[in-house]
Amino acid sequence: MLTVATWNVNSIKQREAACAAWLKQAAPDVLCLQELKCQTEGFPRGTFEDLGYNCAVLGQKSFNGVAILSKYPIGETVTALPGDSGDDQARYIEAEISLPGGKAIRAASIYAPNGNPAPSPKLDYKLAWLGRLEEYARALLAYEEVLVLAGDYNIIPRPQDVYNPAGWTEDALFRLESRQAFRRVLHLGLTDAVMACDSRGSQYTFWDYQAGAWQKDFGLRIDHILLSPQALGRLAGASIDRKPRSWDKPSDHTPVVVSLDF
DNA sequence: ATGGTAGCTGGGCTA
DSSP, X not given: XXXXXXXXOSOHHHHHHHHHHHHXXXXXXXXXXXXXXXXXXXXXXHHHHHTTOEEEEEOXXXXXXXXXXXXXXXXXXXXXXXXXXXXXXXXXXXXXXXXXXXXXXXXXXXXXXXXXXXXXXXXXXXXHHHHHHHHHHHHHHTTOOOEEEEEEOOXXXXXXXXXXXXXXXXXXXXXXXXXXXXXXXXXXXXXXXXXXXXXXXXXXXXXXXXXXXXXXXXXXXXXXXXXXXXXXXXXEEEEEOOHHHHSSSOOSBOOEEEEEOO
16 A cells, blocks of 8 residues: 655645654555755754655745655656746655656646635736646656645635635635636546545544634645546545644644555 | 734744
8 A cells, every 4th residue: 555645735845854753653655745844955844854854845944845756766747837937836746756666657746726815916826826737747648647636725725625615705715717627637537536435434634723713623625635536546545644743843734644555 | 803823034924
């Protein structure tokens, strides 16, 4: 079994210990990280290498930043989402990962723009970014590989993915244009792994730090793992691990995990 | 209606 996880850690320096602790207990083969909030050189690579992970890192000063940790060797990497050479925000990293027996998967760590306030140029940037993701995902899917696009999409796909949908209609995470942009990506032939597994209970992946959102379970489901048909054919399970959100000094997001039959 | 929290950075932005 191959497990691939995603976790927006909201500063890897603040979350280094929590991240190491979770890696030790959950032991995913691949972990896609978002919101590193540090430059590439500042990434605590040694901590993760000591736990047996290879690291592909795209950092940025102050904001954003994405990485892929893998127990298996990392080959070619892509460190920018194609479609706008003027976009310098560190929101996309992709890696080819070699598995035993000559097999491989392609995984991307995705940190889509938030887009608030809406409407504003930030929403325009979000929608344009998702449009670029759609075009690039179309090209990736043509390879017909096991492809995993994991990350913080900053999209609430359905009303039941937010504690109070009526209060979120104008928010960039739930506005119709945002959900449509996400659906267009799915419609290329990608599958939301958590939805495919139809697991019960809370599906939230994010709880705001403010106003006791965690205690009240006022959450959102905005972190998603999308699978190509070849990956979906190997899907054995998907789950959201709420535990790290309950730890001291938590990220506001918690990990999502998929198991692929390899 | 406002502010409530967290992180980076050293005031305001981002979320």
